[in-house]
Amino acid sequence: MESSLLNQPLHLPNGSVLRNRLAKAAMSETLGTYDNRPTNGLVQLYGRWGASGLGLIVTGNVMIDRRALGEPGNVVIEDESDMAVLRQWTQAATAHGSALWAQLNHPGKQSTRGLNAFNLAPSAVPFREDMAAFFDTPREASSDDILDIIERFGRSAAICKKAGFSGVQIHAAHGYLINQFLSPHHNRRDDEWGSTAEKRRRFLMAVYAEIRRQVGADFPVGIKLNSADFQRGGFTEEESLATIRALAKAGIDLIEISGGTYEAPAMSGAMQEPKRASTAAREAYFLGFAEKARATTKLPLMVTGGFRTATGMNAALRTGALDVVGLARLLAIDPDAPAALLQGRDSAQRVRPISTGLKAVDRMGIMEVLWYERQLKRIAKGKEPRPAESGLAAFLKSALGSSWGTFRTRRLRARA
Incomplete structure (x- = not known):
């Protein structure tokens, strides 16, 4: 039966168990209020996914600081003021047996112009020229800023545990703050937080240690990590493998492999080079790197990006290079797809490239x-x-909504 491998449970290092090998990977939802609180829309959405049979559901960006948003409508968890809705959210997602992990994030410089009063990053490195109109040049984070952010990651994780989330995932990929610290291109510091690969890794390791300190050993903590940034001077595969070894030694529970940044968006498939037929048949974008990572660690690995069929997913699991198949965009157009895939049947929907016909927009x-x-x-x-x-049409409507959301966010913050 094609679904046999997808249906196998997975035991994580800390002793918790995922009921199967199919996971919903993080997608940006922007379903929070403009003052960044969770809503009933999240309860509805995650209830739908929770009923689909998924073993693991990872939320979209949950920000740890209301002053540092990635988009209007991000949910921020920095205190317990929204505990009632957070518990409704977790109960809806987990009612049928799925695990729900909150993806904790700080955008760093990767936040659209005007949304935040200012953006912090390891170093004051601007975006490339054709994107500079959309993103401000960030301020270099001070040592006090860095220590505050580390503590905030831990506090947010502890609140998530109290609210009923099954675990948390650290977002260290896709060009956000932790990825910026790992990248030689973005991190040009010469202090204890930069200058060598080991020092650039120190921020991530401190975030993980603080989260673990605040949630304990029995609460799952995973990470989303770039295989590489696909950007000149960025985080490389060799540095990623070294980071995986360090995380394994520290006791991480699950590593999700991805790649790219806003400036080089490999995670969407937009940067993928034409493949040989034998490679394309394997479906997953990052399976080759997963094989290298497997040679480095026995830790559970999750690969997201490119999977299309139950056959392809089972074939990937059969290689032993990964333990969890991550789906994202398919679950936005067919939220019930896992039920079919776990029975060995493919979704009737197919993920397609989305373009506007506007070269500047499509290039990003x-x-x-x-x-x-x-x-x-x-x-x-x-x-x-x-x-x-x-x-x-989606772009025009989204652009209008984003502009209004940025305005409302700034107005509400000014009144607070």
Whole structure:
């Protein structure tokens, strides 16, 4: 039966068990309020996914600091003021046996212009020229800033545990703050937080240690890590493998492998080079790196990106290079797909490239976020997604909504 490997449970190092090998990977939802609180829309959306049979569900960006947002509508968990809704969210997602992990994140410099009063990063490195109009040059984080952010990661994780989340995932990929610290391109510091690969890794290891200190050994802590940044002077495969070894030694429970940044969006498939037929048949974008990582560690590995069929997913698991298959965009256009895949059947929907016809927009790969956000918002309202929705129409509506969201966020913050 094609579903046999997908249906196997997975025992994590800390003793917890995922009921099967199929996971929903993080996608940006922007379903929080403009003052960044969780909503009933998240309860509706995650209830739908929770009923689909998934073993693991990872949330979209949960920010640890209301002053540091990635997008309007991000949920922020920095205190217990929203505990009632957080518990409704976790109960809806886990009611049928799925595990729910909160993805904890800080955007660093990767936040659109005007949303935050200022952006922090390891170093004051601007975006490339064609993106500078959309993103401010960040301030270099001080030592006090860094220590505050580390503590905030731990505090947010502890609140998530209290709210009923099954675990947390540290977002150290896709060009956000932790990835920026790991990258020689973004991190040009010459203090204890930079200058060598080991020192650039220190921020991540401190974040993990603080989270573990605040949640204890029995609470799952995973990480999303770039295989590489695919950016000149960025985080390399060799540095990623060294980071995996350090995390394994420290006691991480699950590593999700991804790649790319906003400036080089490999995570969306936009940067993937044409493949040989034998490689394309393997489906997953990062399976080759997973094989290198498997030679480095026996830790559970999750690979997200490119999977299309039950056959391809089972074939990937059969290699032994990964332990969990991550799905994202498919679950935005077919939220019930896991039920079919776990029975060895493919979804009737196919993920397709989203383009607007506007070269500057399409080059950034941003529609691989915005278009899917719109589908998630439909599900959150109890509606069905629109797999055929126009990329251009979605972009125009999203741009208008983002501008309004940025304005409302700044106004609400000013009144606080």
